Amino acid sequence: MEKQLLRFKVNGDEYEVYINPKTLLAEVIRDHLGFTGTKRGCETVSCGACTVNVNGFSVKSCSVLAIQCQDMDVTTVEGLEKNGKLSPIQRAFLDNGSYQCGFCTPGMLMSSTAFLEELKGEVPTEEKIRESIEGNVCRCTGYNSIVRAIDAVAQGKYKEE
Amino acid sequence: MSHAKYSVINTPVHNIDGVAKVTGRATYTFDVTLPGMLYGKILRSPHPHAKILNIDATRALELPGVKAVVTGKDTLGIKQGIWRRYEELCDEQILPLEKVRYIGEPVAAVAAVTEEIAEAALDLIDVDYEVLPAVFEPLEAIKKEAPTIHEGVERNVNVTRHIEWGDVDEAFEEADYIREDWFKCSGQHHMCMETRAAVSSFTPDGKLTVWTSTQSAYYHQALLAGVFGLRDGDVRVLAPYVGGGFGGKFEIDSAQFCSGVLSMKLHKPVKIVLTREEDFIASKRRTPMFYYVRTGIKKDGTFCARESRMFSNGGAYTGMGATALYLSGFFHSFPYKWRGYRYDGYRVYTNTMPSTSMRGFGAPQAMFCSEQQIDWICADLGLDPFEVRRKNGHTEGYEVPGQAFIASCGLEQCINEIEKWVKSKGKLPANRGIGISSCGFMSGGIFNWFDSPYSFSSAVVTINFDGTVELHVGCQDIGQGSNTTMAIIAAETLGVKIEDIKVHSGDTDHCPADLGAWGSRQTLMAGNAVKMACEDAKKQLLEFAYAEMGINIVYDLDIKDRWVHIVARPERGLPYGDLVKKALRGKDGQRIVGRGYYTPHRKGMISPAYSYMMQAVDAEIDPETGKIKIYEVMTAHDCGQPINPLGLIGQLEGAASMALGYAYLEDMPFEDGKMMNPNLVDYKVIKAPEMPKTDIIEIDTYEPEGPYGAKEAGEGLTNPTAAALGNAVFNAMGIQMKELPITPERILKALREKKEQEAQK
Known part of the structure; x- marks a missing residue:
């Protein structure tokens, strides 16, 4: 499958990644960008360990394709802290x-x-x-x-x- | 004894790994990535019992990106087990050479450049099996005509355990009333949020490094060295943050073993993370048990004798199951004084996934049977269940004949508190009941079937020039907060602040050996080692203080809150930081090093100390649907001196959720040896909406063997809940639940049977 360009924001920063369109958001966050704070604990969208926020809504990142987040704003656990201050x-x-x-x-x-x-x-x-x-x-x-x-x-x- | 003198102990603190955990900085084995790392996948048996005739990996090896396929033939074929002192109990070849004994057993493993390629390669491995007859239940497997699972093991009996004291038959003769019941206790999965995972890296210098999710880095170092024919010292096990254990992560698992075999073949790092499904079907589980319980009692409620037989579903291999067999039988007597007690346990091999230790270690099953039967006897005889428990309960100074000495025991206070609480609830609405259960648990096992040549726990403390403290321990933090507990004990002993302590654990190259996190052993055993190490370091510091302060040698010196002072005149002293600097100069620049260890001696057969508790569960049953609603779980608890109060509440609440899951939700149904619900959709664990209110009353006792009087606090709390819920159902509906979990179907069936019996009368 031809790779596509995903442009989106993670924790306030712009990222561009070429991905297989089948790639899950959880995989891009963890494996491509290295935000390993987001975890995965099942294959059935049941455990919530991979929950991130997309445009302010909580989303199980194993249940959406990364490409669906085109131009969106994703926050992971690493984005909760601001300038060393915890939320x-x-x-x-x-x-x-x-x-x-x-x-x-x-x-x-x-x-x-x-x-x-x-x-x-x-x-x-x-x-x-x-x-x-x-x-x-x-x-x-x-x-x-x-x-x-x-x-x-x-x-x-x-x-x- | 007053404990108010403590500066750090029993004061709420943030866990020392808290910031890492709430910011995503904590990295687990799941997150480990090494340069050039390959990914492994495991091919598993679809048959519960079959001979492996041939494995052909030709097609898999042709797939681009596949680097290696290994089978049993690539291993040393060593039969391994955690009961290393007993050869016959070391019975498991991960990647077996001749036959598979349960569905999910590994038969081959692949390493490839990506996980997807490794996964795809599994379909290209051709295995010829000769399917053998299989048996799944212990009461079937023990029959003469049952298929043989391990050659030479008669009737598939893996281990037996006999416990007896007093004249049991004579004690039964004295009984006015004897009751017999059969119970069936289910298995349960540890269901750690982090599935079993390992990254193994074997390098050309012959050294193996393994990052893994483990409850005991030392056990895994020794076990992996054993199966790979290496010296212990050539294997380094690193436990980064560990995503839960609960008794399921201290035997070798297939991720560790297969990644090791692949890495040794390829000289590349190999990572294997089990999928949730693999973790369910092919790890290990809480031991399912069938219990026959016969209890004799006098009219006035005095316990005379108990005789029990237990048949456990051992699954395909021994693992820690042999220990569960013993502990279940011992805690089945708890926490009561029996004139005569006899237990015969039979652990039976079957063609199912192996069973092992899980939080409570055989005791939740034992208590489910014991504590319900006691309530039924009380109902049969018109006795008060609180009074009967009080009358027969353990007390301080009691000796369980030939087994254990009880140096501290707050059971009676626990019973009194729960009785008060239950009575304060008044009369409950229809279909609602409160059930109680008391129990106790060990503070670490004294047995050494692992044959460790090292102390059970060790600690090394090093004081730096600036007063900060490096604490090296082998005990393992798996989320229960042991590193924080050790930091608290160290800070208290040295007289410094908790932020002065850095804890180093989970690395066999840099930390002393320790048996690890199981059997509720760390607070007492590692805690004592830490206390001893810190006392050693402090003594060295105080020697300099005497010289520096020039005081009369009859004075006692101490350090508290970083202030070194004369005990009788606390205002006379000097700052700890100043003293450390001077002491280091006085030692020619050497840092202050203290060493401590703990190995139990003459502490009976089981444990140096026991926790006690009573729990009450308030539940409502819908008579139409059989559904249970839990309102509250109330616990009175004697864990000696609490060390980390916030951690203690967390242990209580976590144990309640896991034990309630065991009591009424979690089940592992098998059909022809195949687990039918190996995913988190169908395997039901407690989630936030079902979780009831949980309160705790701590009973103040002091355990002389424990550091600062502390004993077991987290695991034992899993023991009473299923029994207490069973008793709540009994009190609400008048039905006796003899099988776990207590599902709506079982409740409806019992209600129907009760109705039929009443109609017959």
């Missing part, structure tokens, strides 16, 4: 111990970030928070510490630094 949800994860092995953490953070942005300041119910990470499997934490972290950010306890 509110990253700090809340640290304070609440919302990670253990850490393999699901990048995906969890990306789902949480998109959810918190969609809220636009509204304080969600616990049920809503739980639904927001329903697509992300964590085998270590039992989720409750993650829910507490998202809740703390939604309650305004963490400000952008």
Whole structure:
């Protein structure tokens, strides 16, 4: 299959890559660009470890072709931190111990970030928070510490630094 | 004993790897890429039992980009196992020479320039099999007429284990009531988020370096050296960040072995990452167990005797399953005093994927049977389940005859707390019930069937000129936070801040040997080694402090919060940083080095110390659909002195989610030896919406054998949950669940049977 040119932004920077149009977004992010923070944990779009944000929406990067992201804005876990300052949800994860092995953490953070942005300041119910990470499997934490972290950010306890 | 004197212990801290993990900087074996690296794929058996007649890789080798295809003939053919002291239990050739014994067993491996080419090459390898009759269940496999899975192993019995104390028959005679039940406990998959993965790099100087997702770098160093005919020291195992373990990552897996064989053939780095499906069908799993339990009790609730027989589905090979056989039988007696106790365990080979250790190590199964039967007996006799547990429970100073000495035990307080909590809930609505279960767990095994010539745990601490501390440990952080726990113990002991400590682990070239992360051993064993190393270093520092301060030698000196001082007059002292600088000059520029180790002696048969707990599960059952809704899991827990409180909560919540999954969601159905749900769509794990509220009450005890009084904290919490849920279902609906997982179908069936029985009456 003839390679195509993909032009898109990742974590604020412009990238151009020639790719086989069958290539998944997860593969381009990890293998072509080297953003290995994004993980993969299944072949069935079930685990959410590969979640990234595309134009502000959380997307499982193993479920979309990279070429579909032409001219779009992709954020991976590496893009959450700005100038060495961690984002509110990253700090809340640290304070609440919302990670253990850490393999699901990048995906969890990306789902949480998109959810918190969609809220636009509204304080969600616990049920809503739980639904927001329903697509992300964590085998270590039992989720409750993650829910507490998202809740703390939604309650305004963490400000952008 | 008061613990308020601690500066770092039991204070919430960020895990020392937290920033790496929340920013994507943490790299796992999954992320390792080396120059010139090739990708490997493994061809697996489609048959549960078959002779390998011939493997022809000609067509695969013709595919452009394929660099090598290896089979058993390219290996030394060594039968390996983790019970190295027992030759007959070393029974697994990964890439077998003669026959395959389960669906998914590796038969050949390919290395190619891309993963896609390696994958495509698998279809071009021609294997001739002679299919043999197969057997999948232990109670079938043990029959005389069953097919032989391993030559010379009679009735497919892989290992047996007998545990007995007291006069069991006499104790039964004293019983007023005897109850017998059969239980069937399912398997469970570790389902680590990072599947098994390895990058092996063999170089022309004869050295092998392996990056892998492991629970014990040292075990893998020794095991891989063994199968490849190398010296341990010529194998370097690096464990970068590890994406979960739960008991499934300390035996050799096919990614490690096949990447090693390929790399040794090609002298190139080879990476193999198992797909989720491969990880499900061809790794190992929690041991499925059939339990027969006979318990005798007096009218007043005093336990007399228990006699149990257990048949476990061992699958095709031994692995850590032999240990699960022993521990299940031991913890089946827990946490009670039996006048007579007898356990006969039979681990039976079958043509299914091997079973092994998984968080709880045989105890969740044992407790599912024991703790439910106790509640049923209480119902049969009109006894109070709390009172009966209190009456028979372990207490401080108790000796499990010939097995264990209990130096610290907060069981009674745990029972009291949970009783209070359950009573505070009052009367529950229809179809809703709270079930309880108590149990305990070990703080590391004292056994050495691995035949390690090294201390069980070791630590080396080095103090730099600027006061920062390099802590080298062999214990393995797999996400449970052991590096943070070790940093806390080091900071507390040396009297410095946690940010002064750098922990080095997961590299056999630079870290001392340690048996690794299994059996809840690291906090106690590696923790003691770290404490000893730091005490050694601190003693050397304080020698300089005495000289520097010129004080009366009868005074005690100590360091706390980077302040070196006289204990009786804390204001008199000098900064730790100043002392270190002076001490190094006094040592001709040498850095201060402290060494510590831990090897258990005279600690019984199982473990130096035991945690205790009681858990309550509040659940509602829909009588129409059989569906379960869990409202809350409440745990009272004695882990001695908590070291890392945030980590402890994480362990509790994580154990609850894994154990609830085992109790009512996770199942591994097999048909003719084939796992029917090897993917995350059909294999159901707990997700955020189902996860209930989880609270914990910590019971304050002090374990004399543990560092600062600490003992096991994370694994044992997996033990009580399935039993507590079973008891909740019993209390809500009056049905007895004897099979795991407790699915809606099983609940509906039990409800139907109950109705039929009532109609007959």
